[in-house]
Amino acid sequence: MKKTPLEKLREKEKKARQKLLVDAAERVFAAKPFPKVSMRDISGESGVSLSSIYRYFPDQESLFLAALVRGAKKAEKVLIPLVEKEDILPEDVAEAFVDFLVENDPYFRMMTHFMLDGVLNEESILILNRIEGRLLDQFEKMFKRLTPLENSRMQAHAFFAALNGVLITYRNYPGREIPHVHQHMKQLARNLAAMFVRPGPGGKPVL
């Protein structure tokens, strides 16, 4: 079971190729709608020959899934530290969340695609769940601090959902200029966030 140095090297190189391919996939996803991305596109963008891709990913789905997982990990890396700050406010988290996913639109589209149509394998589900869980954990911690009497887990879920909703609903808002739309989304997100920390009548928790 022990790996020889050569095997280790091979594995490392394999990972490097996989990274390279996911890099290329990302760039392609940024350029055209998800369902129109072909393996040839990725081959062209990566410089890896079409057939060689299949040495690193058993099929198209796996590669796309890998890109999704990586997007999620990047989101995690950006968002978790932000939310970990002791005195952060929901409004600021909300704005950062929107900012990140607007600027990383391909990730957002990818994720939404998988949420809608994707057939995820167990491993991917686990990875995504873990990330989502950690994100929700941070949200929960924040809400626990700010509204200790509420059901923080529920708040975290609602918060996460609401932000996703703002993004999906208004990212393609027709007839408006992009910066304006972006501004609108941030405002909506901040407003929604603010509602979470507003005490009910008599300070009674609501959720």
Next chain:
Amino acid sequence: MKKTPLEKLREKEKKARQKLLVDAAERVFAAKPFPKVSMRDISGESGVSLSSIYRYFPDQESLFLAALVRGAKKAEKVLIPLVEKEDILPEDVAEAFVDFLVENDPYFRMMTHFMLDGVLNEESILILNRIEGRLLDQFEKMFKRLTPLENSRMQAHAFFAALNGVLITYRNYPGREIPHVHQHMKQLARNLAAMFVRPGPGGKPVL
């Protein structure tokens, strides 16, 4: 320019065939991911021969768009009356909204697809906008009644976005049983809705 009875009949039959095709499209959309639905699928499902489809829709896009528009109209027909009730509460609207889109999952996926990748023509955009506008109008009216001091339009937008977010985020929640997930979504939606009518400290409006 007046139409003969025969012409009227013909028109009616044409509409009937179009309906039949959109019906079939819906069923297919329910059965497989949107981007994988082919004209052949719809031909098979409808019993209308592949080439005949083109008698009723000039191309694939038109047919898909028609299905989308119909979904939106159906949503309108169900949701607007509900929200029009004088004394309706956001929580109940939220639940109905979620119920409807869970039960009409193909519509929801379709709409999300078009929101993400879709290239809509101007007419469709107009139709969808009008429906969304009317929905937002109703939401606004409700909020005006319940929280007259807030920015009701903003509330309506946030409400709409948040509900969409609940649906997109949790509709495929893995590892849970469907009725349970459905229940969770409704709870989240209700909670979010409740927040909109909770007065800020001292009754100060927040939005």
Next chain:
Amino acid sequence: MKKTPLEKLREKEKKARQKLLVDAAERVFAAKPFPKVSMRDISGESGVSLSSIYRYFPDQESLFLAALVRGAKKAEKVLIPLVEKEDILPEDVAEAFVDFLVENDPYFRMMTHFMLDGVLNEESILILNRIEGRLLDQFEKMFKRLTPLENSRMQAHAFFAALNGVLITYRNYPGREIPHVHQHMKQLARNLAAMFVRPGPGGKPVL
């Protein structure tokens, strides 16, 4: 066997419809390459419904053939009188020939198409042959008058072929402006025509 007045009327109406369809076909041929013309095009252009066309022509080929025959007849009507003039010169005939077929490009394309790929039925062949024959007769008569010692029939054939050749070879001459090309064709045709009436050395006939 005798025809009733009603039958006669019917026949007349049938002819009228056929004419109408061939009219439309001509217009369509003028607008797009021959192989791209469809029955639907002709239906649209004529106002006659697609299926009704088949009442007047058994199939596409027949209709196209009818258009061809009519083109030939029109050419005959224009060219024969011209060539019948007692004192006409080959150069002028050549120029008129080119002029006519440049201005009636669809006919020319149609004829060439049938010459190349067409499957003509016996009747059409007969009609076309008769017309071509009459044209050649006129050419022959002209040459008999002008060069009585030569083989006039051969001259007529060569003359006809040469003119066709000028048209086919230079009508799409790339990179030149159309009027200029037209001028070039006419010059070539005149030059070729002139050669037919130039006596050989010592007045010896050549052909």
Next chain:
Amino acid sequence: MKKTPLEKLREKEKKARQKLLVDAAERVFAAKPFPKVSMRDISGESGVSLSSIYRYFPDQESLFLAALVRGAKKAEKVLIPLVEKEDILPEDVAEAFVDFLVENDPYFRMMTHFMLDGVLNEESILILNRIEGRLLDQFEKMFKRLTPLENSRMQAHAFFAALNGVLITYRNYPGREIPHVHQHMKQLARNLAAMFVRPGPGGKPVL
């Protein structure tokens, strides 16, 4: 930038496949009218699978164009040496020209098709023009030698056009046996050719 032997081999094989496909195309063109030839036909005739054809030619037009260009090059290879002979006579050139294009009827039909309806890209136009130009150059040289006082370029153009005309006009002459028709065409071509070198009255040039 230097090519490895392997790359050279690959290139050679690619060319070989392209040749194979053009070969097949030619055979198909010989068997049915140009506009009816499909990619599937060529796939069947060549043994190369339909989709593989697109490895060697980006689309149908390219393949057809390649066939056309090859036809033109073959014509060039056969005709130019012939015409280059010092003491060749127009009659013999004419006969060879007719012979070649009768024996290579698919080429002739192809070229005529492109002359009539074809949409050629710039590169193909250039190639064809160069070949036609070289052919005309040879004709011109011949005429310069034989009739130094005439406008040789004009003679060359007229000669070329006239020969094409003979081919197009009589290649499908109905009701005659093929060898007989062929004979007739050659006779016509010779006669026309002879006229070019017959001096005008008093040796005056005509063209």
Next chain:
DNA sequence: TATGAATGAGCTTTCATTCAT
């Protein structure tokens, strides 16, 4: 290991023609 080559299955769309009314 890497990849050029190959392909079956599939896609949307068009067409000439038939048929019920």
Next chain:
DNA sequence: AATGAATGAAAGCTCATTCAT
């Protein structure tokens, strides 16, 4: 007599995947 409706067949082309080298 006229035509709307219907369709089988075929078109050009793309794609994910496999395989020989």
